[in-house]
Amino acid sequence: MSPIVEAVDMRAMGARAKQAAYALASLSRAQKDQALLAIAQALHDHSPAILQANQRDIAEAEARGTDSIWLRDRIDLSKRLAGIIADVRHVATLPDPVGQEYGHATLPSGINVRKRRVPLGVLGVIYESRPNVTVDVAVLALKTGNACILRGGSDTLNSNLALLTALHEALASQGITTDAVQTIPSTDRRYVTELLRLHEYVDMIIPRGGASLHDFCRQNSTIPVIIGGMGICHLYIDPACNLDAAMPVIANAKLQRPAVCNALDTLLVHEARAADVLPRVVAELGAQGVRFKAEPRALAVVGHMQGVEAAQEGDFDTEWMALTLGLKVVTDMDEAIDHIRRHSQAHSDGILTDDAQAAERFLNLVDSAAVFWNASTRFNDGGALGLGAEVAISTQKMHARGPLALEELTTYKWIVVGQYTARP
Amino acid sequence: MSPIVEAVDMRAMGARAKQAAYALASLSRAQKDQALLAIAQALHDHSPAILQANQRDIAEAEARGTDSIWLRDRIDLSKRLAGIIADVRHVATLPDPVGQEYGHATLPSGINVRKRRVPLGVLGVIYESRPNVTVDVAVLALKTGNACILRGGSDTLNSNLALLTALHEALASQGITTDAVQTIPSTDRRYVTELLRLHEYVDMIIPRGGASLHDFCRQNSTIPVIIGGMGICHLYIDPACNLDAAMPVIANAKLQRPAVCNALDTLLVHEARAADVLPRVVAELGAQGVRFKAEPRALAVVGHMQGVEAAQEGDFDTEWMALTLGLKVVTDMDEAIDHIRRHSQAHSDGILTDDAQAAERFLNLVDSAAVFWNASTRFNDGGALGLGAEVAISTQKMHARGPLALEELTTYKWIVVGQYTARP
Numbered sequence: 001m002s003p004i005v006e007a008v009d010m011r012a013m014g015a016r017a018k019q020a021a022y023a024l025a026s027l028s029r030a031q032k033d034q035a036l037l038a039i040a041q042a043l044h045d046h047s048p049a050i051l052q053a054n055q056r057d058i059a060e061a062e063a064r065g066t067d068s069i070w071l072r073d074r075i076d077l078s079k080r081l082a083g084i085i086a087d088v089r090h091v092a093t094l095p096d097p098v099g100q101e102y103g104h105a106t107l108p109s110g111i112n113v114r115k116r117r118v119p120l121g122v123l124g125v126i127y128e129s130r131p132n133v134t135v136d137v138a139v140l141a142l143k144t145g146n147a148c149i150l151r152g153g154s155d156t157l158n159s160n161l162a163l164l165t166a167l168h169e170a171l172a173s174q175g176i177t178t179d180a181v182q183t184i185p186s187t188d189r190r191y192v193t194e195l196l197r198l199h200e201y202v203d204m205i206i207p208r209g210g211a212s213l214h215d216f217c218r219q220n221s222t223i224p225v226i227i228g229g230m231g232i233c234h235l236y237i238d239p240a241c242n243l244d245a246a247m248p249v250i251a252n253a254k255l256q257r258p259a260v261c262n263a264l265d266t267l268l269v270h271e272a273r274a275a276d277v278l279p280r281v282v283a284e285l286g287a288q289g290v291r292f293k294a295e296p297r298a299l300a301v302v303g304h305m306q307g308v309e310a311a312q313e314g315d316f317d318t319e320w321m322a323l324t325l326g327l328k329v330v331t332d333m334d335e336a337i338d339h340i341r342r343h344s345q346a347h348s349d350g351i352l353t354d355d356a357q358a359a360e361r362f363l364n365l366v367d368s369a370a371v372f373w374n375a376s377t378r379f380n381d382g383g384a385l386g387l388g389a390e391v392a393i394s395t396q397k398m399h400a401r402g403p404l405a406l407e408e409l410t411t412y413k414w415i416v417v418g419q420y421t422a423r424p
Numbered sequence: 425m426s427p428i429v430e431a432v433d434m435r436a437m438g439a440r441a442k443q444a445a446y447a448l449a450s451l452s453r454a455q456k457d458q459a460l461l462a463i464a465q466a467l468h469d470h471s472p473a474i475l476q477a478n479q480r481d482i483a484e485a486e487a488r489g490t491d492s493i494w495l496r497d498r499i500d501l502s503k504r505l506a507g508i509i510a511d512v513r514h515v516a517t518l519p520d521p522v523g524q525e526y527g528h529a530t531l532p533s534g535i536n537v538r539k540r541r542v543p544l545g546v547l548g549v550i551y552e553s554r555p556n557v558t559v560d561v562a563v564l565a566l567k568t569g570n571a572c573i574l575r576g577g578s579d580t581l582n583s584n585l586a587l588l589t590a591l592h593e594a595l596a597s598q599g600i601t602t603d604a605v606q607t608i609p610s611t612d613r614r615y616v617t618e619l620l621r622l623h624e625y626v627d628m629i630i631p632r633g634g635a636s637l638h639d640f641c642r643q644n645s646t647i648p649v650i651i652g653g654m655g656i657c658h659l660y661i662d663p664a665c666n667l668d669a670a671m672p673v674i675a676n677a678k679l680q681r682p683a684v685c686n687a688l689d690t691l692l693v694h695e696a697r698a699a700d701v702l703p704r705v706v707a708e709l710g711a712q713g714v715r716f717k718a719e720p721r722a723l724a725v726v727g728h729m730q731g732v733e734a735a736q737e738g739d740f741d742t743e744w745m746a747l748t749l750g751l752k753v754v755t756d757m758d759e760a761i762d763h764i765r766r767h768s769q770a771h772s773d774g775i776l777t778d779d780a781q782a783a784e785r786f787l788n789l790v791d792s793a794a795v796f797w798n799a800s801t802r803f804n805d806g807g808a809l810g811l812g813a814e815v816a817i818s819t820q821k822m823h824a825r826g827p828l829a830l831e832e833l834t835t836y837k838w839i840v841v842g843q844y845t846a847r848p
Contacts, residue, residue, distance in 0.1 A: 022765070026788065107810045111799050118791065120821050199642060203821040218623060224648040224822045245844035252846030341446070352844070363839055364450065367542065375535050375842030384847055385838065386531045397544045397627040397835045398648045399823040411821045414809065415787055418799030420669035420776070422676030423808055 008186050010194040013149055014201030017122045020179035021147040025119050027176070029096040032143055035174040036092040039139060042170035043085050046162065051078055053162035054131065061155050073259070074129035075156055084132050087389065088139050094388045097407045098145050101415070110421050115412040119145035120203045123409070124195050125391070126151045126217065127208035131159035137206075138167050138181040140391050144409040147180050149195060149202065154187035161185070196221035203411075206392050206404070226404060228369075228394040231261040231347025232319050233377040236268040236336040236362065237277050238353030245374075246352040247284060252376045255288055259321045261393060262348045262380045266316060266326035268336045269298070274329045278302045281327070290323045297329035316343045333358060337365050344368055346395045348377035369394060369401040432610050434618040437573060438625030441546045444603035445571040449543050451600070453520040456567055459598040460516040463563060466594035467509050470586065475502055477586035478555065485579050497683070498553035499580055508556050511813065512563050518812045521831045522569050525839070534845050539836040543569035544627045547833070548619050549815070550575045550641065551632035555583035561630075562591050562605040564815050568833040571604050573619060573626065578611035585609075620645035627835075630816050630828070650828060652793075652818040655685040655771025656743050657801040660692040660760040660786065661701050662777030669798075670776040671708060676800040679712055683745045685817060686772045686804045690740060690750035692760045693722070698753045702726045705751070714747045721753035740767045757782060761789050768792055770819045772801035793818060793825035 027035075043050070054077040061071055077084075097117050104114040123146050127133045134152055141148040152160040160183060168178040184191045196205060199222045206226045207217045217225045235253060237246065253264035269277045278301045282292055286307045293311040294302060302308050308327075316326055316339070330336045340349050350372025351362040359373040370380040380402055382390025387405035394400050400408035451459075467474070478501040485495055501508075521541050528538040547570050551557045558576055565572040576584040584607060592602040608615045620629060623646045630650045631641045641649045659677060661670065677688035693701045702725045706716055710731045717735040718726060726732050732751075740750055740763070754760045764773050774796025775786040783797040794804040804826055806814025811829035818824050824832035 022789070022791070025791065105810050107808075109803070109808065111803055113809055121791070218646045222642045224820070242844065248846050249842075249844050256847060350840075359841075365446070367446070367449065367545070368837065370838035370840055373839075373841045375840045375845045376847045378847035379533070379535055379840050379842075379845075380838070381847075384531075384533065385537055385840075386529050396648070401835055402838045411825055413792065414794035414804070414826045416774075416794055416796045416799045416803050416809075417783075418673075418797070418803075420666065420673050421799045421803075422672050423680060423800045423802035423805075 008184055008191050010184075010191055010198060013182055013184070014122070014198040016179040017147040017149050017182060018201045020177045021119065021121045021145075023177055024142070024145040024147055024180055025098075027145060029098075031174070032096065032145070033092040035142060035171060035176055036088055036139060038170040038174050039167055040085050040088040042166040042173075043081070043088065043135065043163070046166035046169075047081055050081065050159065050162040050166065053158040054078065056158045057131075057156050066155070070129075075131070075159070077131060077159060080132060084135050088135065091139050091143050091389055094143065094406060096143065097410050109424055111416050111418045114415050116415050117407075117410045118413050120409060120411050121146060122202045123148040124151075124198070124202045124205045124223065125149070125208065126192055126195070126205070126213065128153040128210070128213065129156055130208070131156040131163060133208055134160045134163045134183070135167070136389065137391055140389055140406065140409060142180060144406055146409055148182070150181070150183045151192055151195060152183065157187060192216070193220055196223060199223045208392060224398065226392055226394050226400070227396040228392045228404070229261050230319055230345055230395065231393075232265045232317065232343055232345050233262060233347055234266045234268055234340050234344060234349045235264055235377065236330075236333070236340075236351045237270055237273050238333065238351055238355055238358050239270050239272045240355035240358065241273060241277070241352045242354055243273075243277060243280065247280065249352060249374070249376050250281060251285060251288070253378055254285060254290060254323075254325055256378050258323050261319070262377050263321070264325065264377055265318070265320050266328060266343070268328050268330050268339060270333070270336070271297070271329050271331055274298065274301050278327060278329075279305065282308055285325065288323070290325050292325050292327050294327040295329070298327040301329070302327070319345070333362060337362065340366055340368075347393065348372065348380040350375060350377055432608055432615050434608075434615055434622060437606055437608070438546070438622040440603040441571040441573050441606060442625045444601045445543065445545045445569075447601055448566070448569040448571055448604055449522075451569060453522075455598070456520065456569070457516040459566060459595060459600055460512055460563060462594040462598050463591055464509050464512040466590040466597075467505070467512065467559065467587070470590035470593075471505055474505065474583065474586040474590065477582040478502065480582045481555075481580050490579070499555070499583070501555060501583060504556060508559050512559065515563050515567050515813055518567065518830060520567065521834050533848055535840050535842045538839050540839050541831075541834045542837050544833060544835050545570060546626045547572040548575075548622070548626045548629045548647065549573070549632065550616055550619070550629070550637065552577040552634070552637065553580055554632070555580040555587060557632055558584045558587045558607070559591070560813065561815055564813055564830065564833060566604060568830055570833055572606070574605070574607045575616055575619060576607065581611060616640075617644055620647060623647045632816060648822065650816055650818050650824070651820040652816045652828070653685050654743055654769050654819065655817075656689045656741065656767055656769050657686060657771055658690045658692055658764050658768060658773045659688055659801065660754075660757070660764075660775045661694055661697050662757065662775055662779055662782050663694050663696045664779035664782065665697060665701070665776045666778055667697075667701060667704065671704065673776060673798070673800050674705060675709060675712070677802055678709060678714060678747075678749055680802055682747050685743070686801050687745070688749065688801055689742070689744050690752060690767070692752050692754050692763060694757070694760070695721070695753050695755055698722065698725050702751060703729065706732055709749065712747070714749050716749050716751050718751040719753070722751040725753070726751070743769070757786060761786065764790055764792075771817065772796065772804040774799060774801055
């Protein structure tokens with residue numbers, strides 16, 4: 001397949017994906033898992049070609065002057081391919097939600113009803129860089145019997161096409177149509193817009209990228225969009241917080257992976273604890289390279305310490321993705337909750353306290369996808385919540401909140417069985 | 425409140441709805457049910473004013489020359505108000521899904537996780553005529569702790585405002601903010617467009633109306649839209665169908681309420697049964713006033729009978745909403761399934777047969793919101809499926825399929841509890 005094409009017929013792609021989805025929905029778990037193992041093997045066998053293609057993407061990105069950390073984190077597959085292959089084999093071991101039945105009832109009219117989990121149908125996934133997403137999505141879609149149409153970033157087109165070659169070879173070897181996983185063989189943005197309007201064929205749009213990508217999808221899509229993967233995350237230090245125990249949680253939330261969506265952005269501190277918490281946080285996290293943006297009351301306590309500066313307009317609405325932490329003193333929990341409601345993106349917010357009543361109140365009143373009591377915001381993740389792999393972390397309300405894992409890639413249908421029963 | 429206003433500040437409405445949603449989310453079941461009973465009482469007390477306002481809508485509609493069946497079915501409340509009030513009292517008896525917890529797990533990292541059902545937040549509901557929707561939606565939203573912004577049709581503005589007055593009086597009497605139920609006090613269509621773009625405040629859009637309303641919402645909304653309420657419904661007569669038993673089901677599906685979305689539109693008949701099924705269906709349903717659109721193979725069998733004419737281009741893509749039935753002969757089940765996939769709107773499709781294997785294959789391969797074996801398509805309804813009241817029948821894949829009842833008006837949040845636990 002050539003990366004440069006004259007024109008892509010998106011409607012034809014959609015129609016093929018929908019036909020493929022019908023076929024995928026009928027595969028047994030054993031057939032799907034065998035195909036996953038074939039994919040793992042094909043990725044292994046194709047590794048030299050995949051890494052060669054990836055090197056071309058890296059060279060092109062370097063020639064454009066791309067930041068080397070970005071390159072290593074987002075584009076370079078050389079240290080990750082073995083892990084990607086292992087992940088594929090792991091997905092084959094996870095339970096298959098498709099076909100599960102629940103909600104059985106016999107109704108007064110005599111009908112028997114139940115719900116059966118079925119694939120969503122066709123997923124449209126739009127992402128930037130990170131060629132591993134190509135494999136992640138294809139594999140989770142296949143496991144759940146969904147077809148997918150992928151649109152990767154222009155900076156990893158060579159890598160994605162090499163990965164696709166391996167994926168298609170494996171699908172074909174298992175007698176599964178290669179239309180199950182299609183990529184848009186062009187990085188012309190107009191095809192993204194066309195994908196977003198294929199509601200006749202595509203059931204869910206999953207953007208993986210920053211705020212502008214999500215906003216573009218939301219503004220242009222006629223298909224429901226899973227908004228997510230962006231979080232301004234808060235921890236609130238209650239008066240009854242055990243600070244010795246809490247410090248490793250705060251450090252974990254901020255430092256473990258500062259550039260991901262569930263990393264801590266703002267620490268809210270009850271005024272009764274400002275004097276002991278803030279200096280210690282600034283000293284200990286500051287020693288790890290964290291810099292601080294403090295609102296006036298916090299600034300009054302730690303403004304003299306190294307790495308602390310006054311928070312500016314908009315700082316508390318910034319997802320830092322870096323070693324930066326906002327600091328704010330609040331008069332009471334209500335002020336903390338109000339701050340979170342105004343500034344959070346409903347991703348991951350928590351309270352640190354020994355007071356169970358205070359914790360329950362916080363967990364009730366903060367309406368984020370995941371709320372935490374004495375646990376790190378970093379736990380909002382498919383693996384960490386016990387779900388296995390995921391394709392996104394949803395922060396919208398419909399269908400799924402938090403990790404979009406296997407079950408969240410399914411829907412249900414009602415099965416109604418009568419004895420030639422008419423509705424009374 | 426005056427029905428004519430200079431300008432509506434939709435963002436302010438959205439912000440008030442979101443604030444109201446925070447308050448509603450904290451109400452106990454008892455508080456909500458008491459408010460529902462207060463609403464029933466207020467509707468009763470306000471009945472004269474409501475019916476007077478409704479009479480003005482009827483008079484205006486008559487003056488515009490509106491069809492009298494439409495008037496009686498869609499606008500006139502005089503025979504329905506007592507039933508509406510009874511329905512409100514019934515909703516107070518239904519279980520409250522909010523606060524239910526499920527999916528408890530203790531993970532290797534030591535955290536305890538569970539999901540808790542919570543309200544969606546703010547519902548935006550756009551409907552035409554049918555002033556009872558004003559009460560239905562307000563009541564189901566309140567029961568599930570959701571705020572709502574309603575936009576009713578211009579032909580029932582007086583009725584809707586009278587109903588709203590009663591609703592607000594009841595809410596206020598219970599100390600619940602009247603921002604919980606807001607209506608757009610204008611029928612200028614630009615406010616619909618503005619509502620559809622309030623994604624900062626509104627979590628779900630529910631259109632109740634025809635295809636053009638749904639399409640308008642889908643094209644213009646930045647909020648996920650529940651597409652539904654439109655169905656081209658099929659029954660397939662398998663060779664092993666017991667026709668004596670099946671006739672009442674076919675008649676029920678077509679005749680019970682021909683103008684609703686789960687009514688039968690097309691009968692697909694296996695060629696082995698064309699000779700006995702088609703003449704009997706045409707005779708028995710024809711005697712009830714049904715007219716038939718037959719494709720060539722069906723026409724060859726019953727073309728000579730009264731009320732049968734040749735199907736035209738597009739007939740099998742028409743939701744009849746009337747005493748019309750499409751007839752088609754198929755060579756085998758695969759042709760029936762293929763026809764359904766191409767023409768159904770994934771609402772309600774069924775098979776009539778004594779052959780369990782054939783039935784299971786049909787239920788698997790037909791991907792509609794509800795699939796039926798020996799039962800009428802009319803069962804795709806909140807009440808008939810045992811869910812109580814509903815606000816819509818979804819035919820899209822995300823979040824909910826089939827009836828959008830109480831549970832489907834909720835979402836969940838993850839509750840994560842540790843012992844000051846950092847992520848490994």
